[in-house]
Amino acid sequence: MSGPWVVGVDIGGTNLVVGLVPVEGGEPCGLRSQSTQSERGPDATVKEIGRMVADAIEDVLSKEGGASDQVLGVGIGCPGSIDRPNGMVRTTPNLGWVDYPVSTQIANLLQLPTVLDNDANCATYAEWWRGAGQGVEHLVGITVGTGVGGGVMLGGRILRGASGSAGEVGHTTIDLNGRRCSCGNYGCLEAYASGSSIALRAVEGLRAGSQSVLTELVDGNINQISAALIYEALQLGDEYAREIMLETAKFLGIGIANLINTLNPDVVVVVGGVVGAGDYLFGTIREEAQQRSFKSAFEACKIVPGQLPETAGVIGAAGIFISEMPGQS
Ligand SMILES: [Zn+2]
Known part of the structure; x- marks a missing residue:
């Protein structure tokens, strides 16, 4: 599936999952998953996410032949209490983060716009958009x-x-x-x-x-x-x-x-x-x-x-980003 794409990032208490979701439909590509190791703290986790996303983008663009401007942004899903307008995680017992500006950190690292949402909202949106509730x-x-x-x-x-x-x-x-x-x-x-x-x-x-x-x-x-x-x-x-x-x-x-x-x-x-x-x-x-x-x-x-057991978080985070792009209803 060719671009454009939006990156989905699913920050779980157990695993980090990232992938590129085609804006026009189709399966996520360049999927990567690894253990979160939240004890390293939020800065190290964000750095790891940056590395995973950069790898995924390189992988997908080299296979599909697109340019980097075909990657439009990053949707991020995170457990816990989220302050969406400010892109902050307020508290998240599963990760131990408090008042952490995860959205800005990832945006700065990847030089891409970001949107943050709660992980359950992401999974719900994914099932509505591409899963059991289409x-x-x-x-x-x-x-x-x-x-x-x-x-x-x-x-x-x-x-x-x-x-x-x-x-x-x-x-x-x-x-x-x-x-x-x-x-x-x-x-x-x-x-x-x-x-x-x-x-x-x-x-x-x-x-x-x-x-x-x-x-x-x-x-x-x-x-x-x-x-x-x-x-x-x-x-x-x-x-x-x-x-x-x-x-x-x-x-x-x-x-x-x-x-x-x-x-x-x-x-x-x-x-x-x-x-x-x-x-x-x-x-x-x-x-x-x-x-x-x-x-x-x-x-x-x-x-x-649900119909998207492994990928709902990634698909939903990217889907919410896409739904908030200018020109989307
Ligand atoms: Zn309760």
């Missing part, structure tokens, strides 16, 4: 990873809210006296359905006497159980892992019912590692959501897994 007006994205994030698109635009934090689906309350959440509240969806919460619930059950192949998979060190390992146990036919994941699906279904009744979306797309737990989870998610939402709203809404 062509719909109203879409909600739920990202299930270390935490539970979300993004809302209404009328084809990202809902930002009064202070830019709209879409924090993971921190809506699903249990009045529920589990403590990383945000300080009790009973948030994230405290039940995030990767770390799934693992924690599994460990608690094992401590209380539940039997599972999980115990053998970690040689008895049950603190090492992760959500990924639970998905593995599920594939091995483990009944306890199945129970944990069906419970997770119910929690997600409750959260999704709240969204369906509030926003009446065409599509709710669930992205992240939990999707790897299997399609059958979506049966339980849909059942739970159906029981708790208005019939007409439920019937109008598809609840689907």
Whole structure:
């Protein structure tokens, strides 16, 4: 696919991913991924991103034969609280950055214009633009990873809210006296359905006497159980892992019912590692959501897994940049 292109940068707590996204459509090219090593601090991480992006641009231009002016800019996705107008990361627990001007730093390094957004907004936008929700007006994205994030698109635009934090689906309350959440509240969806919460619930059950192949998979060190390992146990036919994941699906279904009744979306797309737990989870998610939402709203809404597991962050960050270029609606 020839240019012009926009670079997408996905800064995750675990991995950095960069790639060039063709403005006119097509798969991202020149993709590069490596571990974030956030302990190096933001300046070293930005330098590394600069190197990865320069490599990717050189690679793509040499293959496609374009000139460097065919690379129009850089979209950046980052976890945590983002100050978009100033291109700042306010706080991001996954990276440990505080008030860091990531947008300006990357713009200076690469001599290209930049746009910064929250990683869940990027993933949601990507699924709307090039993934599971193409062509719909109203879409909600739920990202299930270390935490539970979300993004809302209404009328084809990202809902930002009064202070830019709209879409924090993971921190809506699903249990009045529920589990403590990383945000300080009790009973948030994230405290039940995030990767770390799934693992924690599994460990608690094992401590209380539940039997599972999980115990053998970690040689008895049950603190090492992760959500990924639970998905593995599920594939091995483990009944306890199945129970944990069906419970997770119910929690997600409750959260999704709240969204369906509030926003009446065409599509709710669930992205992240939990999707790897299997399609059958979506049966339980849909059942739970159906029981708790208005019939007409439920019937109008598809609840689907994301279609861009590795590249949603890169595609969405670039897509948001493109949507904000002069001349775009
Ligand atoms: Zn919370």
